[in-house]
Amino acid sequence: MPKTQEPDRPALPVARGTADAAPADASHLHRTVLRRMRFVMAAICSVALCALMAALYLLGLMPGAVAASGAALxxxxxxxxxxxxxxxxxLRATDPSLTVPMTMVAVLCVLYVMAGSDIARDTFVSFFGLVLLFGVFRYTTRTLLQHAGLMLLGYGVVxxxxWHGRPAGDGLLVDAARWLTLATVLPLFTIVGGQIMAGRRAAMQRLRDSEERFRRLTAxxxxxxxxxxxxLRFTTLSPGLEAKAGIGPARLIGRTLPQVAQAPPRTSWEAYAEASAAHLPFVNLECQSNDDSGTLRWLSLSGEPLFDPDGMFLGxxxxxxxxxxxxxxxxxxxxxxHHDALTGLPNRLLLLDRLEHAIAQADRDGHALWVVFVDLDRFKRINDSLGHKSGDLLLQGVAQRMQSHLRPSDTIARLGGDEFVLVLSDWPAGSLSLGLMQQMLDAVRAPFAAGGNAITISCxxxxxxxxxxxxxxxLLVERADVAMYRAKEAGRNNAHFYKAEMNALAMRRLRLESELRSALEAREFVLHYQPQMDLATGRIVGVEALLRWQQARPGLTQPVDFIGIAEETGLIVPLGDWVLETACAQAVAWQRSGSSRLRMAVNLSARQFAQKGLVATISAALQRSGLEPSLLEIEITESLMMADVEQAVTTLAALKGLGVHVSVDDFGTGYSSLAYLKRFPVDVLKIDRSFIRDIVSDASDAAIVAAIISLAHSLGLTVVAEGVERPEQLIYLASCGCDTVQGYMVSPPMQADALDQLLRTVPAALPARIGAGQRRA
Structure with missing residues (x-):
């Protein structure tokens, strides 16, 4: 049988508030509902025929047997x-609604009744036209012509x-005229109506195809x-809302947007209300709504107003x-x-924004505000010795400890490195004090566990x-920073308030840093050399290279004024390399001029000692200058070695491998650990000048010096005493067996040319000096 019904098509993807809507496609009524409705319509038409036959029977116009049998069929x-x-x-049929077979059966039943009743034949003849009128909306033109042919054929048979066997002309002409009329009208109606409805169905199909493309594009x-x-109540929502935002359309149907969503923070519905009241389009309206699981979702809506042909607003x-x-x-x-990646704290940008708000709040409330600049003490030592991973863990721990001592209204930020800034409100008045700050500093000082190590650090x-x-x-942050440097200069692990005179110190530091950078390029640095005398022979056996800054203004700048800044800024590394190169070259120059073979002592800073290429740098300097490694003495401090014992042992062993000597400077002022001293491959101990100064008048200092000399000799080390300025000191050191002395008693530091002159006269002069001192004593 030819296809008689348009196939079911996917409907437009919209959801309506109905219980019959299918979860998978809520755009139209479910196809099952459509099929049921069509079936019910056909069934009602059939029952109406039965009712009409019953009425004809009751009026005596139709035999009961015909009416009963027709209704039963x-x-x-x-x-x-x-x-x-x-x-x-x-569901397996071409027409799932069954309207086509039901119509065919109804036509056959009507033909049966017409054959058994004259009145029924006259009454039901219009049924054929109704069938085609109903079918023109459902069937193709070909199917309509088949129905029309079946009706005409059946009517002709009836x-x-x-009239078979009856007298000719007895009512036959009326039936024939009626049949001829139907034979003319039904095909014509079928063809014209079918073509009209075919065009309409084609347009509907194009619309459905367009809707299907729109649905797929939206999906x-x-x-x-x-x-x-x-x-402004929602009437239609496509399934994409639930599929992509997790919000069931049923929650929104019949409700307005403000009823089902909320405006984003710091905004309102005012702009949306104005646009909708004026029936204007809106684009990218942002709002928030909870999905079916309770999670807050962000939605963006764009809408156009809809009007009817008369301009009436429809929605x-x-x-x-x-x-x-x-x-x-x-x-x-x-x-x-706006936040630091390591600690999650606000960064400088967010800090300044919050600080400005805090200043405005302080102005309104009339209370004070503290800005606290916090810097960890010697944090670089942690990174250099334990690695950056342990340093990062330490920074996170410090941030947590400081944050735990703050109120919710306070702010803590990390500016970078080991620098933190706190913004504290003195509300109620007097709630902040140095005592509270010290409590926080003490909390930070408690040991941390980082990378399997117990780390103690102050700030x-x-x-x-x-x-x-x-x-x-x-300016508040800058001045808190200035006060922090004053706290470091005062011994660290404390807090200092800003004072106006600190600006001058800070400016001087900045000026010195700038001048230091320029001085390296302008070669303003010079070396002075202080002789070291062997007490046994009275001869000069070595010199210590001491850095001086010869600026454009008169006079020399002493190391104590700029070494600390050079260390902090990292300039100490290129400066130290220059000292090493210059000192080695000068030692070789003295040898070539005929002077004695002197040992050259050069100090290393903490940054230099931590450099991975230190040994290579020293080796290169020796090769370029031609100085014998045994004539170079590298001086390091106790604290420098103790920062990382294992690394210090490795580096010193490498230096010893080069053939250079290693001396421990300022011995007695640091850790003075005998166990570690035994591990370090050193050659010389230098007694700090603070013990030499009062050895004649202070029995304790004298005993310490004697003990150090005895200890060094027992370990096979040479002893150098620094800061020897009086004959009494020289005599005492000689009596204790000190090997070498250095100080103004021997010679002040001097330039290379002046020292060269001294070297030619000292061997004969110094023994007489020592003897004279002994006689005066």
């Missing part, structure tokens, strides 16, 4: 089709059977479709998009731009107070 067919529909056998995109009525239609991931990405970017803090010390956020 029609109702029986309806019942049979109902059972097929109930058992879902219809006429033939009814592929991240958008979903929505409609609102004139009261809005538009698209929506779930922008939750986009918003979360924005929040992550914003957080990263120094500088405090600037608003409004007394500064009026802007930037």
């Amino acid at each position: 029609i109702l029986g067919s309806v019942l049979a089709f109902a059972l097929v529909f109930r058992w879902r056998l219809n 006429i033939f059977l009814h 592929l995109s991240s958008d979903w479709y929505w409609e609102q009525d004139s009261m 809005y239609y538009g698209t929506g998009r779930d922008i939750t991931e986009h918003k979360q990405a924005e929040e992550r970017i914003h957080f990263q731009a 120094s803090a500088g405090i600037a107070v608003y409004p007394g010390d500064a009026g802007t956020a930037e």
